[in-house]
Amino acid sequence: MLNILTGFAACCRAFDLRVSTGEVIDAARHLGLVNLADPVEFRLVLRANFVKSRRDQARFDYIFDLFFNRAGENEDNAPDSETEHIVALLDQELRQRNDQDSSDQDPMEQALVDFLNNDPLNLIDRLHQMHTMEEPAQRFFKSNMGQLSNKLSIMLQINALKSRIDTLVDQTYQGRDAASLKKTFTNRLDRALDLVTREPGEINNLKEQAAVSAPSNDLVSEKPLANLTPLEVSQMEAVIERLVRKLKDRASRRFAVKNRGAIDIKKTLRNSGKYQGVPLDIVFKNKPPRKSSIVAICDVSGSVWSGARFMLTLLYSLHECFYRVKSFVFVADLVEVTDLFDSLPINHAIDRALGQETINRDLPTDYGTMLQTFRQGHMKDLNQKTTLIILGDGRSNFLNPQANILAQMREHCRRIIWLTPEHARTWTTGDCEIMAFKAHCHEIRTVMNLNHLMDFIRELVV
């Protein structure tokens, strides 16, 4: 039993589920307490111990089914001894070939044979590496063919293995035996093929905020940000100024809460002098609530540009409500613009940050490269107190979105909030990759006009 358990734990780890030895020990203890013959309880015990968040449950179920329930293998399957015989033949053949010419050795072939022998660990490990493989940094001619070409070669190997098995079975067995054996192997290889083509996603119970009110053209604050004329942009500044003042007032009340935290001994003793040394007037150390630090990454291409403009204005106008604000803009390259805001007045800084001299806006948007660049140079800016705000439509020109980098970023920060100017119904259209990023965000909001943006900033500050 323990062997099966550790084997399963290894498979879970290969699929990026963090299962520690302590959890395997706990699971073993727990299995001793329940009815092992009950498949539901068995699954529940393993799930309660190996999966520690809702997001990983889909992954766990997938591996569990793969490991324990050999789905698709029904009663008229070939007996185990015959399948083992064929697998042994294949294994032997592979070994001989490797001994003759070690340069031709392909670990994937061995992984497939192991998979047929009910040991999926090797294959799962390799496939997971392939699914999460990153595109090398590309500059001019971008492609996302790396993963696809790898998948294709594995699929061809599976096909070749299938025909080799058919030949072997025909040579060794005849009649009904041969047919059921072929069926068993076809089923197993189909499952391997399924693993190659489809990786289970995460269930993410994130807070999804739809656009509360539909944008209209009547009021300047309800007009879609992308449709604003230069005149309206300047009108907007007055609206924003009013909002900033209001929010500052509310925030200052919040930060001025007194009588919290530990007693200030020095001041209490000093005050006690007035009452002949009796400490009647107790002074507390004033402990304001923690201010969050913000990292904002804004897509400044095309339609998202105006949203980025207003969000940066709001964040920097309210900078005293945050511990620190770091901001980045990107199209294909990622550029840090925090320094501009530190040295220039807000409006000048925004013009400079969005100007052609800071960032080349003629290149196609590439979220994958942006995330890669951020991870290389700025991962240290994220910590458990940072809220990461990404403003963008997630349209990545069919280039690899590399959403697994966002998953790594999630582990380093407190929250990830994604703001998109598009309505949820267009998230699955064209080159929009929001659905891939969504799995790793804590919150995703549609921000189409100034009202939506103001609602968001209000929640962030107060």
Added chain:
Amino acid sequence: MNKILKPKNSGAVVFTDVDQVEQGLALANYIASREISTVVFLALATDKPILIEGPAGVGKTELAKAVATCLERRLIRLQCYEGLDEAKALYEWEYAKQLLYTQMVKDRINTVIKDADTLSIAIERIASQEDAFFSERFIQPRPLLQAILSPEPVVLLIDEVDKSDPEFEAFLLELLSDFQVTIPEIGTKKPVTIPIVLLTSNNYRDMSDALKRRCIHLYIDYPTKEREMEIVRMKLPGIDQDLAVQLIDAITRIRDLDLKKKPCISETLDWARALMALNAKALTPDTVTDTLNIVLKYREDTALARRAINEIIG
């Protein structure tokens, strides 16, 4: 393979298998799914904390109350929020009491240092008496310390742990693995009894791996139709059978809409109570429209549901 568990305290309620937990929770007015009762059973049997995740209003806090009721234990609840520190959660020195005592025993201090020749000797003597002022007498235990020092075992509910700061999460680690607390001036306080710990989280932020590793995980989702029906029948025995069926169907369909906040179990119960008060025998578009604001808490959600009224009634 049901092993009989040894009672940890004489007279304490002890469950020997999952079914007993299920029945025990039912007696405490909590209809538990198989998953919930299995996890609770395992946690009770091995003294592991349970980390409960799930959307708001599916009965996470209620489960802790039901566990306390069926085990006949006291429930100690710690509500977490941003800025919660160890002074609020673990223990606090009673400074005011310490100061008052200092004033009152001033004369006694004078006798201690009366025949001291130098200042340093006087300070030495006062320092040797320091323990008198940093003793348990001046400690005010907060929920976490209360839970492990209680002579009777308790159920400790740490509610909405995701709202607390990462620093506070670090404090919890020692408590959750060894059920002990270290107070720098006094030393490590060992547990008198081991509490059953339940932590709830709304997934506002991710908990650290270290915390998750120490717990058994339980995800409670919105209940299935059958379970919700059982809950409604148990809480409102007088409800008309046909109305209950219609109500549960309608709630399930409302949850499928694209809402800002989906209705939870307590809202289903409130709705049922409202319909019973109105003497409604069946759901009609009018009764639903009139009572929709009990189920949905946002204007936009109510508007959306009104538009889909025919789908909701089915």
